[in-house]
Amino acid sequence: MADPMKIRAKLEGDVLDVRVLMAHPMETGQRKDAAGNLVPLHFIQTITAQLNGKPVFEAETSQAISRNPVFGFKVKGAKAGDKLSITWTDNKGDKRTDETTVGSG
């Protein structure tokens, strides 16, 4: 599995403010390495989030997103103790899932 994500989830009332830092090379397929060879396309294709097993966020993303990106979104109806799980998949079939438990904010 790829390197772990860093998830920050801050509860404000019942709105969960999520920011997740993902480790990924995010190659556009247009960059050339030091030897002059094209580095192949390698990017995160989907990002999904689940709260207590229920899908709350889905995104299809492209190679336009920067390396080691930070993704932010808000989820309504969250409370302390909820389990937040985030998964990304990339175009090479690699994937990564990380979880966190929502604190009392």
Added chain:
Amino acid sequence: MIRTLALCAAAAVAAAAHVPPAAAQSKPPAVERDATTAEFEKFRAVLEADNPAELFEANGAELWKTPRGPKNASLERCDLGLGPGVVKGAYVQLPRYFADTGKVMDAEQRIVHCMVTLQGFDAAALARQPFSNETRTPDPVAITTFVAGQSRGMKIAPPQTHPQERATYAIGREIFFYRAGGYDFSCASCHGEDGKRIRTQQLPNFTRADEAIRSYQGWPGYRMTGGVMHTLQWRLWDCFRQQRFPEPGYVSDSLTALLTYLAVNARDQVYKGPGIKR
């Protein structure tokens, strides 16, 4: 050239008494910040909230405790100056004198020393590709980022009690003011006066205590250009390149001297941990 200079300076200070650091007695007037600079600083503050440097800090933490190398040992017995395995607070108390090597060493130099002596890694191999690129982050860079993170929020406090620590400071100051290369630049050409700027980068005056912190603050830093993690070893190498100087040796003593000069000048300022750069 640098080595000859270092020997001359060492001989000169060997006979000299304690050399006081550059901190002024009375506080000089604060450097003016124009509106553009203020906006850039606000932008930087927002970026610092979620810094990819944290990913490298986490990698470094793993590398610290994992048994690796020909000796299959971890770095948990590495002495960064506060005792074997003590990482918290070590970064801000470097560079310092180490009895086991008989010299003053900076953070990355000491980490490489531990990788070589405790784990059996080859120093020459580490020096061959010491800096990060888009596809690879060298282990010393991740480990230095981890170690630096463990001094987050602490005051810069490199010791100046040992005579060699004071001598190293003096050598660092000599190097800082030494003009050379095709442009006849010294570090002081850009960083020795108030109010200087290159394009959009305001140049801090590292001879002032309140500005010297800006040489240390934010390093190790995640550079968005290329998405790479860089330490002060890279930053000083890049300074030498910008001055059209010969390349400094990776973790060489001349860089230790420069780092000592900068760290001592920045004494008592709070270090905020690994940062993020453009």
